Structure formats: C-alpha cells, structure tokens
Amino acid sequence: MAQDASAPPRYRWVVLAVGAVAQGANAAVFLGLPAITPQLREHFGLSLPQVGLLLGAVNLGTMLTLVAWGAAADRHGERLVMTIGGVGAALCLALAAFDGAVVAGVALVGVGLFGASVNAAGGRAVLTWFPAERRGFAMGLRQTATPLGAALAAVVLPVVALRAGVPVAFLALAGFTGFVALAVALWIREPPWAVRSGSGRHGVVLKDRDLVRLSAASGLLVVPQFTAAALMVELLHDHRGVAVGVAAGLFAAAQVAGGFGRLAVGVWSDRSATRVQPLKALSVLVAVGFALCAALDRAPVWLLAAVLVPTAALALCWNGVAITAAGELAPPGRTGIALGMQNTANYLSATVTPPLAGWVAVGVGWPAALLLAAAAAAGARVLLAVPFAARQLAPELP
Known part of the structure; x- marks a missing residue:
C-alpha cells in the first residue's frame, strides 16, 4: 500500500534530494570520524590500535543489520524505517559524548545498527521512484553524497573537536543526524506504484x-x-x-x-x-x-x-x-x-x-x-x- 497516492511523479526529485542528504549524513559519521583520530586518542586515552577498534564499531553495527533494515523497508516503507533509524543513530551519537571509551564504543555500534537503515531503505526509495532510464543517474547522484559528506565532515569535525572538544563533535553529528531524520519524516513518500512485501520468504x-x-x-x-x-x-x-x-x-x-x-x-x-x-x-x-x-x-x-x-x-x-x-x-x-x-x-x-x-x-x-x-x-x-x-x-x- 502506498503512503501517498497523490504524490506527482516530479516529487521523485524531492525524494532523491532527501535521500542524498541522508546518505551524506551517514557518511559524515562512518567516514568523517577518522578525521578526528588524534583528538579521539587524546580524549579517551587510546592507543592507535584501540582507536582503530573504536572507529570500526560503526561498520560492525552497520554490517549486522543491513538485511534486517532492508526487509523492514520492504514491509513498512522507507519513511518509517529511515526515521526510526535516524533518530536512533542521533541518540547513540549523543550518548557517545557523555562517557568513556567503552560506552562510546558501544554507542558507535548502536550508531551503525540504526544508521544502516539509510543504506537499504534510502536506495529502495530512489529505485522505486525513478524509471529505468534514469535510475543509474539518480543512484549515482545519491552515492556521490557519500564522498561529499565525508569530505565536509573531514573539514568541519577537526575544527569543532580542537576548539570545543570531542563531546561537542559527537553532539554536532547527533544534531545533524536528528535534523535529517526529521526531513525524512516530513518529505519521504512512496509512489502510488510501490509494492510492499509481506512477512517471510526472505x-x-x-x-x-x-x-x-x-x-x-x-x-x-x-x-x-x-x-x-x-x-x-x-x-x-x-x-x-x-x-x-x-x-x-x-x-x-x-x-x-x-x-x-x-x-x-x-x-x-x-x-x-x-x-x-x-x-x-x-x-x-x-x-x-x-x-x-x-x-x-x-x-x-x-x-x-x-x-x-x-x-x-x-x-x-x-x-x-x-x-x-x-x-x-x-x-x-x-x-x-x-x-x-x-x-x-x-x-x-x-x-x-x-x-x-x-x-x-x-x-x-x-x-x-x-x-x-x-x-x-x-x-x-x-x-x-x-x-x-x-x-x-x-x-x-x-
């Protein structure tokens, strides 16, 4: 069942824009945090291998839940899945700002667990809205947001971490992620021709x-x-x-x-x-x-x-x-x-x-x-x- 049967075909560009921003925000976390590796080491008192494990926590959480989020998007639609995922990731990023390295590592696993919703559900939204002869361009545009989001984070996060501290850098990421989740809740819709799946048969x-x-x-x-x-x-x-x-x-x-x-x-x-x-x-x-x-x-x-x-x-x-x-x-x-x-x-x-x-x-x-x-x-x-x-x-x- 489509969420909004009245949405015009040109609305696909709104969905693409929001999906690209969500993809960029996700990349700002899992590809942007390595830009503040020296500050993370100093703040948490970690060795280089230990900070590597901390940064790898996001990828671990993401890898564990991609299929589950994809299945949820097929059954319940992108808006619900990406909104829940974005809010959850924002809360986990905020948690990482308030305690030591162990809690931060667990929180970053949570960021990956929730953030994985963007990868599966956001791609589904773009592919569903665009016709075959435009899907490659649309998905290429969405995926371009990954290096751009990472580059923006690599420029901004070190400045924030140096001037205000690592906790504020985590809170800045949390705020941006939460803002994107709100944009998803307001503007992501399914087209009238979208097909939902039932349970099972994965x-x-x-x-x-x-x-x-x-x-x-x-x-x-x-x-x-x-x-x-x-x-x-x-x-x-x-x-x-x-x-x-x-x-x-x-x-x-x-x-x-x-x-x-x-x-x-x-x-x-x-x-x-x-x-x-x-x-x-x-x-x-x-x-x-x-x-x-x-x-x-x-x-x-x-x-x-x-x-x-x-x-x-x-x-x-x-x-x-x-x-x-x-x-x-x-x-x-x-x-x-x-x-x-x-x-x-x-x-x-x-x-x-x-x-x-x-x-x-x-x-x-x-x-x-x-x-x-x-x-x-x-x-x-x-x-x-x-x-x-x-x-x-x-x-x-x-």
Missing part, C-alpha cells in the same frame, strides 16, 4: 544466485576502493617521500574525481543494454590500473602519482551502478532486502580490507598490496562474466 532473495554473485563481485570491488582510501597517503608520503600536504591533496583529488565519476557511470549504465556492462569495464580498468601502480612502485614519483590518482578515482565509480543492478534483480517488493544483502558484502569487505592491505604492505611490500587490489578487481570481473537474468524493478513509470 530466503528467496538471499538464495538468488544472480544477487549472490553480484554481491560477491561488489565485495571484491570494495578491496581496491578501500585499499586506496586507507593506504594512498601512506604510500605517497611514507613510502615515496611526498610531502604530506601534497599526498593528502592528491587523495582529495581522487575522491572528488571518483564522486563525479559515479554520476558519469550512472548515466553510462542508463544508456547501456545492461547495468553489468559498466561494472565489467570498470573491473578491468581498476585491475590494470593497480597492477600498473605495482609495476611503477620505484618509478619517478610523478609517474606513479599520474597513474595512482585516476586509478583510485576509478575504484570509486562502480558503487551506484552495483546498487541499481541489485535493486533491479530483486523480486517485486523485495528491493530493500536485496540492497541490504549487497551492502552487507560491501561493509564486510570494507571492514577487512584496510588492516589486511596494511599488513601486506608492511609484511610483504607495497607492490604486493597493490597487486592484491588488482587481483580482487580481476576476481570481480570473473564473477560478472556469466550473463545475469534480464529483470526489471518495475514497469515503465510516469
């Missing part, structure tokens, strides 16, 4: 071979993405002697280029015969790029950077198309759980990749870490080789 989605294969390929594509995110500055600065400001600037350039690349790839997928075709091409390009970076490990640093920056940007571009493909592969009324399944693979890989890639870089060498990223992208291309079933999320929309 195994139909979780056992779908195409969705499992797409989710596995997505998880593998996260490996080069998060290898670059975690190690690019370290590679250029500590390993090759680039000034830290220049290394950080090159990293930021790759992030911005990758964000706009998500839009371009989304448009490409709208004009392609299949969503999977751009994923195949990107998998090859990323694999070749990281392999070339490994070969250029001792080349002049300008040459290494000239290959590394566009490769890191390409490693960001695939995400929106993969989410769109997962939604279109889902049976009617099961879009949320399909997106939750695909995102779970992403978050699992995002949790494992930084420590694994760092261990390989230190224990084996930087070329080996780069080749690991290349091998993961090549593995994704192998998984995508078998044709996917031709399915459509919904009939042609107004």
Whole structure:
C-alpha cells in the first residue's frame, strides 16, 4: 500500500534530494570520524590500535543489520524505517559524548545498527521512484553524497573537536543526524506504484544466485576502493617521500574525481543494454590500473602519482551502478532486502580490507598490496562474466 497516492511523479526529485542528504549524513559519521583520530586518542586515552577498534564499531553495527533494515523497508516503507533509524543513530551519537571509551564504543555500534537503515531503505526509495532510464543517474547522484559528506565532515569535525572538544563533535553529528531524520519524516513518500512485501520468504532473495554473485563481485570491488582510501597517503608520503600536504591533496583529488565519476557511470549504465556492462569495464580498468601502480612502485614519483590518482578515482565509480543492478534483480517488493544483502558484502569487505592491505604492505611490500587490489578487481570481473537474468524493478513509470 502506498503512503501517498497523490504524490506527482516530479516529487521523485524531492525524494532523491532527501535521500542524498541522508546518505551524506551517514557518511559524515562512518567516514568523517577518522578525521578526528588524534583528538579521539587524546580524549579517551587510546592507543592507535584501540582507536582503530573504536572507529570500526560503526561498520560492525552497520554490517549486522543491513538485511534486517532492508526487509523492514520492504514491509513498512522507507519513511518509517529511515526515521526510526535516524533518530536512533542521533541518540547513540549523543550518548557517545557523555562517557568513556567503552560506552562510546558501544554507542558507535548502536550508531551503525540504526544508521544502516539509510543504506537499504534510502536506495529502495530512489529505485522505486525513478524509471529505468534514469535510475543509474539518480543512484549515482545519491552515492556521490557519500564522498561529499565525508569530505565536509573531514573539514568541519577537526575544527569543532580542537576548539570545543570531542563531546561537542559527537553532539554536532547527533544534531545533524536528528535534523535529517526529521526531513525524512516530513518529505519521504512512496509512489502510488510501490509494492510492499509481506512477512517471510526472505530466503528467496538471499538464495538468488544472480544477487549472490553480484554481491560477491561488489565485495571484491570494495578491496581496491578501500585499499586506496586507507593506504594512498601512506604510500605517497611514507613510502615515496611526498610531502604530506601534497599526498593528502592528491587523495582529495581522487575522491572528488571518483564522486563525479559515479554520476558519469550512472548515466553510462542508463544508456547501456545492461547495468553489468559498466561494472565489467570498470573491473578491468581498476585491475590494470593497480597492477600498473605495482609495476611503477620505484618509478619517478610523478609517474606513479599520474597513474595512482585516476586509478583510485576509478575504484570509486562502480558503487551506484552495483546498487541499481541489485535493486533491479530483486523480486517485486523485495528491493530493500536485496540492497541490504549487497551492502552487507560491501561493509564486510570494507571492514577487512584496510588492516589486511596494511599488513601486506608492511609484511610483504607495497607492490604486493597493490597487486592484491588488482587481483580482487580481476576476481570481480570473473564473477560478472556469466550473463545475469534480464529483470526489471518495475514497469515503465510516469
């Protein structure tokens, strides 16, 4: 049953705008908090490994509840799910401001548990509102909010934490998250053609071979993405002697280029015969790029950077198309759980990749870490080789 049968088709842009802001707010937490790592260490008295565990708590909570939130969105709609999730995340962020490291860690797990609602339900809202020929662009726009939200948090949070303290930084995030939850409650609606699911039968989605294969390929594509995110500055600065400001600037350039690349790839997928075709091409390009970076490990640093920056940007571009493909592969009324399944693979890989890639870089060498990223992208291309079933999320929309 739709929540608002009178909502005009152009209302889809309101839903997209609110969904993108919600996605950016979520990214400001799980990708923005690492920007205040030194302040967190000082405030809580933590070692570097301990603060790593603290920051990883958000990803842990998110990974555990993505499928459950997706199933809830399929049954009860996006507005209820995202509002509850946003309010819960805001309360947990506020709790993190008022006690020690243990309570903060538990609170951040709670932030992930509630914040995961945005990933599954927000994607379902966009995919339901937009017709097939615009879904790639719409989802690319929504996913561009992730690096933009992270970048904004990386600029603002350190200033707040330095001038007012870590508790105020947590409260600022709580206030913003709560404001976004209010916007969701006021402006997110379902279109008249939305299909709700009943209870049970989630195994139909979780056992779908195409969705499992797409989710596995997505998880593998996260490996080069998060290898670059975690190690690019370290590679250029500590390993090759680039000034830290220049290394950080090159990293930021790759992030911005990758964000706009998500839009371009989304448009490409709208004009392609299949969503999977751009994923195949990107998998090859990323694999070749990281392999070339490994070969250029001792080349002049300008040459290494000239290959590394566009490769890191390409490693960001695939995400929106993969989410769109997962939604279109889902049976009617099961879009949320399909997106939750695909995102779970992403978050699992995002949790494992930084420590694994760092261990390989230190224990084996930087070329080996780069080749690991290349091998993961090549593995994704192998998984995508078998044709996917031709399915459509919904009939042609107004």
